[in-house]
Amino acid sequence: MRSLLVLLPLAAPIAGTAQTVVSGGGGHHADAATRITYTIGEPVIATAGANNVVLTQGFQQPWADITTLVDDSPANTIVINVYPNPVSHTLHIACEDAANAQQYFLHDAAGRLVNEGRITSSITDLDMEAYASGGYILRVLGNDTTLKSFKISITH
DSSP: OHHHHHHHHHHHHHHTOOOOOOOSEEEEEEOSSOEEEEEESSOOOOBOOBTBOOOBOSTTSTTOOOOOOOOOOTTOOOOEEEESSSBSSEEEEEESOTTTOOEEEEEETTSOEEEEEEOOSSEEEEEOTTSOSEEEEEEEEETTEEEEEEEEEEOO
């Protein structure tokens, strides 16, 4: 117990220090409507905002994570389900109205098109064994409009 009390004051300065960044460059800009502070050489983590515009990149707010997907059509009334998710072997696309859901596109995490095809029945099966484990985006289209998009996780 005595050694713990002796070491405790030595740890206090470490706990009280703030984060610092050693970077190759950066700066700050402010005017009446906006304020931007940036550093160069950090991985990008994005924060978006609305009123009183907020823009953050880098480790200034490391908790931020924004994922951008194609929004579903607001007028869409077609029921489309994808299962199982995560998938190992066969992914099923179930469409209530297969005549309106005409085709699908499968993109990898980098946005590259890895598969596309036609929806021919109320349940269309996709063989997923040839794809690497990871995240994918499946878009179901009808009349050249995205009806629904899904995040698909492939695990082998």
